[in-house]
Amino acid sequence: MRNEKQFLVKEISEKIGSADYVYFVSFAGLKVKELEDLRKQLAAQSACCHVLKNTLIKKACELLNINGADSIDFTQGTAMVFGKGDCSAVAKLLLEFGKKNDKLAAKGGYMEGEVLSSAQVGSLAELPSKPVLQAMLLGVLQAPSRNLVSVLNAKAASILNVLNAYKDKVENK
Numbered sequence: 001m002r003n004e005k006q007f008l009v010k011e012i013s014e015k016i017g018s019a020d021y022v023y024f025v026s027f028a029g030l031k032v033k034e035l036e037d038l039r040k041q042l043a044a045q046s047a048c049c050h051v052l053k054n055t056l057i058k059k060a061c062e063l064l065n066i067n068g069a070d071s072i073d074f075t076q077g078t079a080m081v082f083g084k085g086d087c088s089a090v091a092k093l094l095l096e097f098g099k100k101n102d103k104l105a106a107k108g109g110y111m112e113g114e115v116l117s118s119a120q121v122g123s124l125a126e127l128p129s130k131p132v133l134q135a136m137l138l139g140v141l142q143a144p145s146r147n148l149v150s151v152l153n154a155k156a157a158s159i160l161n162v163l164n165a166y167k168d169k170v171e172n173k
Contacts, residue, residue: 005056005059008052013060013063013064016066020083020087021083021109021110021111022109022110023082023090023094023109024072024078024079025078025079025105026073026077026103028076028077028103030101034101038097042083042090045086045090046084047081047082048082049080049081051078054075057074067115072107086129087124088129089130091106091121091125092125094121109124
């Protein structure tokens with residue numbers, strides 16, 4: 001392999017290795033302006049999109065010892081979308097962009113040492129955003145203490161109601 005290609009494979013493998021998530025998408029038929037629009041939307045989510053040669057992506061996956069990368073269809077044009085942070089927000093963005101423009105479709109992905117199928121990328125898009133998930137977790141963590149306080153408060157309230165009823169009975173005599 002030529003030095004330029006070795007350098008590119010090393011660059012691609014570093015980007016895959018340092019990213020929290022990587023999505024591989026087909027973009028065949030997209031116009032340059034549409035691809036620029038996608039890149040701007042991805043940049044707002046702290047993600048990047050690079051169009052790369054399929055053979056170089058395969059070599060980078062081999063270099064990183066990614067098992068199962070051969071299940072991703074690296075034919076036709078492939079763009080690599082990667083970044084750090086909320087992976088579901090980027091997957092949603094790709095899904096919505098794909099609905100508007102049927103030329104963009106997920107081929108697969110790679111996240112936390114696992115290869116993702118196109119269906120799994122779609123299911124990531126259905127997840128709530130990170131702040132919503134954090135709020136749901138906080139609600140679950142607060143529920144036991146809230147329930148304990150309400151039970152203890154109910155006992156104190158029932159004792160107070162009995163005492164008030166007794167006081168009213170004594171006053172009415």
